[in-house]
Amino acid sequence: MTLSTKHLLGIETLSAEEISSILDTAQSMKKEGAPPGKESSPLAGKTIINLFYESSTRTRTSFELAGKRLGADVLNFDFSTSSMSKGETLKDTVINLQAMNPDILVIRHSAPGAAAFVAEAVDASVINAGDGAHEHPTQALLDLLTMRECRGSIQGLLVAILGDIAHSRVARSNIWGLTKLGATVRVAGPPTMIPPYIENMGVEMFYSVEEAIADVDVIMCLRIQRERQQKYLLPSLEEYAKFFGLNHERLAHAKKDVMIMHPGPINRGVEISSAVADGKNSFILEQVTNGVAVRMACFYLLAGGRQGHVAH
Numbered sequence: 001m002t003l004s005t006k007h008l009l010g011i012e013t014l015s016a017e018e019i020s021s022i023l024d025t026a027q028s029m030k031k032e033g034a035p036p037g038k039e040s041s042p043l044a045g046k047t048i049i050n051l052f053y054e055s056s057t058r059t060r061t062s063f064e065l066a067g068k069r070l071g072a073d074v075l076n077f078d079f080s081t082s083s084m085s086k087g088e089t090l091k092d093t094v095i096n097l098q099a100m101n102p103d104i105l106v107i108r109h110s111a112p113g114a115a116a117f118v119a120e121a122v123d124a125s126v127i128n129a130g131d132g133a134h135e136h137p138t139q140a141l142l143d144l145l146t147m148r149e150c151r152g153s154i155q156g157l158l159v160a161i162l163g164d165i166a167h168s169r170v171a172r173s174n175i176w177g178l179t180k181l182g183a184t185v186r187v188a189g190p191p192t193m194i195p196p197y198i199e200n201m202g203v204e205m206f207y208s209v210e211e212a213i214a215d216v217d218v219i220m221c222l223r224i225q226r227e228r229q230q231k232y233l234l235p236s237l238e239e240y241a242k243f244f245g246l247n248h249e250r251l252a253h254a255k256k257d258v259m260i261m262h263p264g265p266i267n268r269g270v271e272i273s274s275a276v277a278d279g280k281n282s283f284i285l286e287q288v289t290n291g292v293a294v295r296m297a298c299f300y301l302l303a304g305g306r307q308g309h310v311a312h
């Protein structure tokens with residue numbers, strides 16, 4: 001199966017079949033280091049440019065590794081030393097980069113819709129590496145892969161997403177992906193961090209973490225995104241940790257084998273304690289490992305590759 005779209009802008013617009021196809025391709029790449037039955041450098045001769053207008057450790061590094069592992073030329077655009085400091089707009093920046101004939105642009109930007117805006121302006125395929133509080137599709141795909149690897153299937157899973165739902169592109173992309181693949185999603189956090197429309201996305205809402213995590217298969221903790229908040233929505237981080245942070249005491253309300261996930265970066269002692277982040281139920285570093293395979297799969301499929309037959 002190939003992707004029906006030229007760009008990967010969000011999970012909302014993907015079908016369940018397309019999501020599963022990306023996960024299957026990523027799984028085979030993780031196992032075999034390359035697409036099944038294909039040459040080891042399927043993107044040789046292709047050019048990928050990473051444009052990160054917001055900071056990143058995991059996403060940018062794994063996109064770079066993914067492109068290189070498939071044989072592509074990968075350039076990291078450093079916006080702090082670019083001509084944007086001389087007043088060049090995002091549109092002028094990307095049409096000038098397009099003039100160098102890249103095949104894929106990966107963009108992270110603080111503005112919701114920035115990736116879609118760039119996709120309208122260029123001929124290259126565009127991958128959204130996070131646009132404001134809107135979507136972070138490859139993060140959701142790597143999260144889905146991590147859950148599927150551990151539990152065998154997303155269908156029927158009960159997942160609790162905890163924390164700053166209102167400002168989280170990770171939450172939004174995961175809600176789309178999980179519900180499309182048949183999971184049930186709960187969200188919990190302070191009332192100031194739960195958007196009023198969230199139930200329209202088909203999730204259950206809780207203000208008590210203890211109630212939200214009872215009986216779930218997966219707990220996903222989120223960082224408080226102060227950089228996106230117009231004003232402080234909490235009295236203090238200490239109070240947030242006390243009432244909403246995931247620590248061992250609170251975790252006693254969940255199943256013994258619950259998966260603990262976090263997209264990173266983590267703020268230890270705020271949304272998650274060190275003991276839980278580093279504990280036996282944590283899959284946080286497995287998520288990072290799966291990020292490379294998922295981004296390889298996205299590059300491969302957007303470049304016209306087909307998902308091979310992969311046994312699970």
Ligand code: CP
Pocket residue numbers: 055056057058059060130139263264265
């Ligand atoms: N999860 C995530 O997007 O991490 P980075 O901000 O480090 O890329």
